[in-house]
Amino acid sequence: MIDVAASTKQNLLDLDREGLECFFADTLGEKRFRAHQVMKWIHHRHVTDFDEMTDLGKALRAKLQQHAEVRVPQVQFEKPSADGTHKWLLAMDGSNAIETVYIPDKGRGTLCVSSQVGCALNCQFCSTATQGFNRNLSTAEIIGQVWVAARHLGNVPHKQRKLTNVVMMGMGEPLMNFDNVVRAMSVMRDDLGYGLANKRVTLSTAGLVPMIDKLGEVSDVSLAVSLHAPNDDLRTELVPLNKKYPIAELMESCVRYAQRKRGESVTFEYTLMKDVNDQPVHARELVRLMRDFDNRLQMKDAAKVNLIPFNPFPGTRFQRPEDAAIRRFQKLLNEAGRIAPVRRTRGDDIDAACGQLKGQVMDRTRRQAEFRKSLEARAANGGVDASP
Numbered sequence: 001m002i003d004v005a006a007s008t009k010q011n012l013l014d015l016d017r018e019g020l021e022c023f024f025a026d027t028l029g030e031k032r033f034r035a036h037q038v039m040k041w042i043h044h045r046h047v048t049d050f051d052e053m054t055d056l057g058k059a060l061r062a063k064l065q066q067h068a069e070v071r072v073p074q075v076q077f078e079k080p081s082a083d084g085t086h087k088w089l090l091a092m093d094g095s096n097a098i099e100t101v102y103i104p105d106k107g108r109g110t111l112c113v114s115s116q117v118g119c120a121l122n123c124q125f126c127s128t129a130t131q132g133f134n135r136n137l138s139t140a141e142i143i144g145q146v147w148v149a150a151r152h153l154g155n156v157p158h159k160q161r162k163l164t165n166v167v168m169m170g171m172g173e174p175l176m177n178f179d180n181v182v183r184a185m186s187v188m189r190d191d192l193g194y195g196l197a198n199k200r201v202t203l204s205t206a207g208l209v210p211m212i213d214k215l216g217e218v219s220d221v222s223l224a225v226s227l228h229a230p231n232d233d234l235r236t237e238l239v240p241l242n243k244k245y246p247i248a249e250l251m252e253s254c255v256r257y258a259q260r261k262r263g264e265s266v267t268f269e270y271t272l273m274k275d276v277n278d279q280p281v282h283a284r285e286l287v288r289l290m291r292d293f294d295n296r297l298q299m300k301d302a303a304k305v306n307l308i309p310f311n312p313f314p315g316t317r318f319q320r321p322e323d324a325a326i327r328r329f330q331k332l333l334n335e336a337g338r339i340a341p342v343r344r345t346r347g348d349d350i351d352a353a354c355g356q357l358k359g360q361v362m363d364r365t366r367r368q369a370e371f372r373k374s375l376e377a378r379a380a381n382g383g384v385d386a387s388p
């Protein structure tokens with residue numbers, strides 16, 4: 001029942017179906033099914049004002065006004081790209097903002113969603129990493145990104161579906177914000193939410209092994225792993241988290257995840273960087289790694305590879321490989337029987353391509369300052385990178 005002493009309003013975007021049912025039953029003293037009506041108003045019709053929820057009685061609407069709100073992220077600016085990609089900068093609080101990107105393609109529309117303001121990991125080739133880290137996003141701030149895009153697109157789940165896939169691949173490491181991400185993904189997959197099938201929601205991780213296992217226990221979404229290197233020495237250099245969870249451990253956790261999901265594949269993302277990880281020797285190592293994964297699962301193509309040509313951003317020391325080098329790498333994988341699509345660069349005219357998301361991060365890690373210092377040092381050095 002209502003706690004009259006409580007003064008702060010519950011943001012309903014913070015709750016999944018179960019949480020909302022409890023809120024209606026325990027806090028408002030209402031029937032649980034009322035929660036279903038409200039979910040539809042919010043996620044199917046994009047209505048945030050309780051007075052517009054016309055199938056709710058007047059008394060319930062008044063109760064909701066008093067104790068709840070639907071607070072969606074504020075759009076700071078939005079930018080359409082020439083290729084149909086659309087980017088939003090969403091204000092999260094006074095000083096932070098995150099980016100969300102919609103990428104339409106033949107027969108599908110994918111939304112790339114952020115999970116943190118910045119990122120605490122320090123992948124060397126990632127624009128978000130140069131921004132440092134501020135905080136985890138709440139469930140409302142994560143699902144709010146989907147809400148903003150769905151409203152903009154006029155998406156109607158089950159009918160006029162413009163938003164067909166969500167990838168948790170924006171700013172941040174989603175498994176470091178486990179509970180909020182899992183709750184938000186539950187709304188994405190709920191028929192009363194966005195109605196997406198499990199395999200159309202993908203969580204991408206840099207390889208937090210224990211959390212991959214935990215995810216397998218509570219969720220059935222698709223798993224993608226930011227691999228980027230086929231051996232530990234190189235991967236530790238590019239993805240420092242690899243020092244803690246080396247490739248063998250990471251692959252084993254992916255095997256366990258796929259086994260729980262009874263034969264679903266795992267996608268391995270491989271960002272190709274010129275003269276760093278794009279050589280034939282790397283392609284051959286990658287083939288072996290993927291073959292071992294298939295063998296462990298006794299399934300052809302259990303490991304899928306996505307090749308992503310590096311998207312440069314200001315100040316980075318990495319370069320995109322020549323097209324010929326990308327084709328050579330892909331051919332070596334294809335010749336070994338591995339399908340390895342090269343991801344088309346989308347939205348690069350609005351800095352919305354993979355690895356380019358930056359947002360506005362009030363950095364609490366000093367990494368922005370360090371990155372700026374390294375740029376200054378490089379400029380003083382005549383543009384030559386003196387970093388190891």
Ligand code: SF4
Nearest residue numbers: 119123126129172206
């Ligand atoms: S690649 Fe992902 S995990 Fe790595 S720093 Fe960037 S946002 Fe974080």
